[in-house]
Amino acid sequence: MSKSLPLRAAVLLWLEHARSLPPTPQAITDLALSVMPEWDTLEEAVAAAAPRGEHPDLYAKADGDWIPNFRTLLGTSGLGEATRLIAQEAPVPVSEVADSFVAFCTHPAPVPERWLLLNATFPPGTCIPLGRHTLQTFTLEELLQAVPMPELNGLRPHGLNLGLIEGAPLLHVPDPDYVVTRHPAWFDFTGPRAEAQHWQALLPLMLWDSHLLRVDSVFTVQRGRHFDLNPGAVPLTIHSHEDRHGRLREFDVRDTGEFHVPDQDLPALTAFCTAISAKIDAIMAGATHQRRIPRRRARRLERAARHVLSAYQRTHADYGVWEVEADELHLDYVIALEALLISPNATDNEGIANNVRSRAAALFLTPAEQDKTEALVSRAYKARSTYVHGDVIKDQTELKKLKELRALRHLTLQVILRWLILTPSDTDDLTPLLDAAAQGTGREEHIDQPLRAFFATTPPRTSPADITTP
Template identity: 60%
Template sequence: MSKEPVLREAVLSWLEHAGGVSPKSQSPGMLMLQPHWEDVVAAVAAAAPRDEHPDLYTLGKGDGTLNQWTLLVESGLAYVAGLIAVGAPLSLAEVADDFVAFCTGPAPVAERWLLLNGTFPHGTRIPLGQYTLQTFTADELLKTVPMPALHSIQPWSHALDLITGAPFLHLPKPGHKVTRPPDRSDATSPHPEAQHWQALLPLMLWDEELLQVDSVFTVARGRCFDLNHQDVPTRQDQHTGDAETEVRATGDFRVQAADLPALTAFCTTISAKIDAVMAGRTHSRRIPKERAQRLQDAATRLLDAYQRTRHHDSVGETDYGKLLLDYVVCLELLLRSSNDRGGRGISSTLQNRASALFLSPEEQNHARALTREAYNARSCYAHGRAIKEQTEKEQQEKLQAVRLLTQKVILRWLILTPSGPEDLEPLLDAAPGPGREEHIDQPLRNFFTTTPPRRRPADIAPA
């Protein structure tokens, strides 16, 4: 007789006795004392040896001791026993099949999942370096949790329904310990999205609307998805009459099915450019190393400010100054290098280089004026001087304008930055000049013609 049927029969035999224990007495210790539990443990050891399923065994034990808490609680068996005790209608055959799959399925690999507040079409699956942007069907999500047979009555069932079709960035974390509760190092940091900037940045550069991280999870498919209802922002959606349904709250970042091929091409190209810059971290020369660090610092600072600009909500004078400071520092990181000497003329340098990234006189003048105004406000804030008085609406409009300029500068910097030991600043300083067409104008036109973001830039003529 094969090992899996033996395990299945042992579980069914144990459930007959465990379900008869009073609900008030159903502690894990009491359930382990019920007849046939030792048979279950022995059958698991035979069907799922430690060298194939180390996650089922107690860490640090040389004798291959099974972790009975994992088998009983994390698998959902204890929960099943409680349901049987109160007479809940269950298919014990399906429960037994789920437990066998829990024990003998592929060893889980920990993943980090970032829930985004955007809306993407069904079937979205876009590689972003080591990450994948994906919308999951109900069946796909059900396979991430133990005991799918209990979906309709599990505590997490409503939360799974809420995130069906939601966009996730997920990243494998081989060797990462899967814990329950999961490692919250991402979720408890002030701005967890900054740790995942290489995947988020291409999406941010695709559209002007804000795309933000709502929650961060550790997932081991088939083992645990520590998902609580409170982790998913919701709103009440009224369909017909007075009936309201709770649905996932989303932002303004929306991708239609018709846009998916263009988004995929854009993200693939930008991810490759980010990877090319970041490869300089291991380069033997100074400029590639510095360039990689400058990109990372600029992107994480932009994300920090980006996350605090949620839905363009009102911000106080202090936050307004901080956000402007973050955006201007992004521009400084990208448009100045260690080759620039002295502290004077920073504003002029930023204005000239920012404007050189645009092709039409109108866009150049706009970039120059906005950079100058933002830098002046940044200097007032940094030196404790009052920023020019503005109404709340004017502040919001200015913040959005500076954010959009910063995003455009990062995108054009990525398009134009050389992958070798040269740097971009001398090319920008030489414009206008004989090399501008070759090194700036034509690469920008080529990129925005073949791989444009959602909105074609105003300085690029229609194809």
């Protein structure tokens, strides 16, 4: 603490000097501030309190020497903005600003994180571990602690309205290899899309409730340093109400979509996600296994999840899919089914459609659901073949096609869930058990009992039609 006192005094002196600066922001840019004589005193205080050996992120090379980086100290920290606001006689709390700047310089640099904004509603205080990820709803105070110089919130003329994402479900995960730039982009197009990169955290949520869940935006957070959510990346709905004078007032509300979790469902959701995340992790641990089955099984689970998530991102309502993409989404769901229901040890492609149909049906417990599943998979394969061969499905209206696609989406989610419940994470394979069950052998022991046990102890929001609940 004693090392920080001279730095704090230097910051307070700098902020006092800001009162004599011209109020025009263009006249006191960060570059202009960095060449003022008073900056040298603050720079020396930073070097003494936060030497480069302990805080290399604060330094840059100039003329062969390492010196405190004014772009970081003024721009990233928010000190430059505080200086301009004081020059404009804004009510800046200088003591709190000084404390924030000292903490910025002397505390270890936080690990970068990727944050995903979901189009859903969760109860306040939600905090669900999902493997390496965490699903959390932040209070306004918690969000303020993540932005640089939180004392300036509400004073910045173009600041982010954190109220738009207060209480929003944010899926966050550490990303230590991510290089935070001065002006990061709100959506990173340099790699796989977000739903593909973060499928292991998104999939348990989707399996718990079939209502649509999508990623609305992705941004980088380095808590207390960078918070790059672009306000335009928050989908909004305009609401209106009459004030007490009868005048119509409009205000923005975050679009929450169809995925809503009430307070009473949060414990069940948490338990379900914990169980499913453990099963996903166990299967994905085989990705580097030397044996063929665990290695291929892990890859196929990832492939199935990515195709389902890709289809979800293009499904904007329960029956809402662009007609020109409906056939393509059929293909996504069929690929997901094939990835899971073809043996990881298979060496040929004979009878794929028949195998997928019979194995998918074997995952259900009643003859009625088995027959329904076989019929739906058969129709899905017919639609897939029509699309791949360049033909057009002529015997379906648009509404019928969307209903069929919705049913296929729900079936695919059920197949993924049941596959996860039943699939061993060792070198055994599920498909022989499904083939035997389809022939009436070993069904109660290997299929029915494990499914009933899981759904009895860790049910999703809605119990499937073939699962009888007491």
